[in-house]
Amino acid sequence: MKRLLIFVFLIILIALAGCNNDSDKTGTSRKNDDNSMKEELSTKKDVPSSFSFTYKDQQFEVVYYYKNFLEYIEKAEKQPDKLNGLYIETIINPIADERGVRLSKGWGFGTPTQLEILEKYLQSLIDNQDTIHKLIVDSLKKSADKLQPGADKTIFVLPANPEDKDVMEGVEGVSASAWNENFISVQIAPPFFDENSLKQAVAHEYHHTVFFENNEMGNTLLEAVLIEGKADTFAKIIYPDIQMPWSNFSSAENESQTWKVLKENTSSLMPSIQDDFFLGNASKGIPEWANYKIGNKIMESFIEDYPSISIAEWTDMPANEILKKSNYAEKQ
Structure with missing residues (x-):
């Protein structure tokens, strides 16, 4: 949840169907039976990107930030000694420059080094895209029904860092943060994903963004x-x-x-x-x-x-x- 900065932390979810729960593997080593995963992910034509919709004259955009992670994995496998720089260049800077937030200072945005598990996270998110998308859009609409926003809202959906698995398990697989009145990030760890956690997290962070429209965060x-x-x-x-x-x-x-x-x-x-x-x-x-x-x-x-x-x-x-x-x- 900024966790709130937004203590963000967190707000944070239990296993997507078909997801591999082997999150204890470390490093960038590859297994023979996973050799095709990189090619499958990279060449997948229907990798989700973004979806915009208007509800009650209010503009919403949901960005599925998966292609940047595929790019990061591809570069990281070729330059394993430059992971931090590649992650900042491929993942952090594009969001920070566009949204004006300092993700590198927030929890949950450390450099992923467990590339094999990160690939599995991405594949699970892609495979379960319809469910994830419906949950997010429904929660946004229900939230707007109760509290009409003024500013446009953009929600970035990302895979969680596999290194954060202990924390993500404790918070049931979803970590969400509202960075300002316009921008929410949602990180999902598929092995611990629970649909209720995603619905609750989106509504919780939505309220933060509306709060930020008229109020400062406060310091006490x-x-x-x-x-x-x-x-x-x-x-x-x-x-x-x-x-x-x-x-x-x-x-x-x-x-x-x-x-x-x-x-x-x-x-x-x-x-x-x-x-x-x-x-x-x-x-x-x-x-x-x-x-x-x-x-x-x-x-x-x-x-x-x-x-x-x-x-x-x-x-x-x-x-x-x-x-x-x-x-x-x-x-x-």
Whole structure:
């Protein structure tokens, strides 16, 4: 989720049909039974590229960024000692130059070195294109039905870096980030892909982009917590039956301790505190993804007390006002 920068991280998915789950292999070595994969991918005529559509007078574009990865793999196999430079030249710079974002500074955009597995990721994404495309477009339309955007939206879909498999498995195979009001990136790790995770991630990041149309990201711990709580709440309104690993606390004690630390640091600008709320800090009793979990709880309390306030209104409502109106502190 910028994870948010967008803590992006993440928002992050379980296995596409027919995908090989052997993600522990490393290096650029090739197996005999995979020798044809490179040729198959490179010569495939129907590799998806981009799709634009208008919905409610709003312009959307979904870019399947697969051909650049095929180019990267081809160059990397010929120049295995220049992977970093080739990746920046082929993958990072074209997006950064076009979209004005610094992907090299974001999580999930390290240089892939496991080329064989990356090829398998790409083949799985291509084979499952119809499903992936339908899920993304449906989620965008459902999101626009609830919260009409102003700015155009572009969604880039990329294979995840195989080296990130442990994290991707933990977040169920999809890592998505909203970089500004116009641009969302979605990375998919096919071995861990779950359709619900993709739907939730698109809705979550869509909300971030609409938030960015009228608001700055904010720098305080409370602002970082509520920006995620708002986006998760929005996604749950659209998909009420989807529960993600970061949606709820595992115990009342976890919630109480997290609230105690948040209450004492609502205005904190310290990156270390914000990292604690994303990564977790056992010594402080803060669980992983606490920013999402406590943000969800505050928003649940707010909506319970103010059900008539519209999504558009609370999207732009300052974090301090949300916390005050929620009466969350009094309920603890």
